[in-house]
Amino acid sequence: xxxxxxxxxxxxxxxxxxxxxxxxxxxxxxxxxxxxxxxxxxxxxxxxxxxxxxxxxxxxxxxxxxxxxxxxxxxxxxxxxxxxxxxxxxxxxxxxxxxxxxxxxxxxxxxxxxxxxxxxxxxxxxxxxxxxxxxxxxxxxxxxxxxxxxxxxxxxxxxxxxxxxxxxxxxxxxxxxxxxxxxxxxxxxxxxxxxxxxxxxxxxxxxxxxxxx
Numbered sequence: 240x241x242x243x244x245x246x247x248x249x250x251x252x253x254x255x256x257x258x259x260x261x262x263x264x265x266x267x268x269x270x271x272x273x274x275x276x277x278x279x280x281x282x283x284x285x286x287x288x289x290x291x292x293x294x295x296x297x298x299x300x301x302x303x304x305x306x307x308x309x310x311x312x313x314x315x316x317x318x319x320x321x322x323x324x325x326x327x328x329x330x331x332x333x334x335x336x337x338x339x340x341x342x343x344x345x346x347x348x349x350x351x352x353x354x355x356x357x358x359x360x361x362x363x364x365x366x367x368x369x370x371x372x373x374x375x376x377x378x379x380x381x382x383x384x385x386x387x388x389x390x391x392x393x394x395x396x397x398x399x400x401x402x403x404x405x406x407x408x409x410x411x412x413x414x415x416x417x418x419x420x421x422x423x424x425x426x427x428x429x430x431x432x433x434x435x436x437x438x439x440x441x442x443x444x445x446x447x448x449x450x451x452x
Contacts, residue, residue, distance in 0.1 A: 256283030323352030334375030346438035
C-alpha cells in the first residue's frame with residue numbers, strides 16, 4: 240500500500256475551507272485515487288481571525304496544528320496569497336529552533352504568493368515589513384520542492400516579474416507564471432492539483448500547462 244500524503248491548505252486573506260478551489264482540491268485528491276498513486280488526506284485549515292490575519296497568531300496556530308515533532312516528508316504545505324508568508328514565518332521559526340537538524344516536509348506550494356502588493360493597506364504592510372529568515376525556512380524544504388504559481392494578470396501584484404525574481408533569489412523556488420489566472424480564486428485549478436501531485440511524486444515531471452519561467 241502506498242504511503243499517505245497529507246496536504247495542509249492554508250486559505251487566502253479572509254478565506255475559509257469552503258472557498259475558492261480548496262473543496263474541489265480535497266475531492267480531487269482524496270476521491271480520485273489510482274492504484275499506483277499515493278493516497279491523500281487533505282486538511283483545509285480554518286485560520287483564526289483570518290479577516291485581518293495576524294502573523295503571530297498564524298504562526299501559533301500552524302504550530303498547534305503541525306508541531307515540529309510531527310513534520311515529516313509525507314506532508315505538503317499549500318499556501319494561497321498571504322498564507323504563503325504565514326507558512327514561511329512558521330517554517331522559519333522552526334528552522335531557527337532546530338538549526339542543526341531541522342525536521343523536513345515533503346514540499347511547499349505557494350499560490351499567488353507575494354512579497355509586495357500594488358496598493359497595500361496597513362494590515363498588509365504589517366506582513367510586507369515583517370522580516371523572515373528565508374534560510375531558516377528553506378532548511379525544512381528539500382531542494383526543488385518549493386513551487387510557486389503566479390499569474391501574469393494578478394490584480395494585486397502587477398509586477399509579477401519582480402515577484403518571481405524575489406522568490407528565486409530568496410528561496411531558490413521553482414516559479415511558474417501562468418496566464419490569465421488573476422489571483423487564483425476560481426473554484427478549480429488543475430495546475431495547482433498537478434503541482435501538488437508532482438511534489439508527491441505522483442507525476443514523472445512537472446505538468447503545468449502553459450508554464451513560463
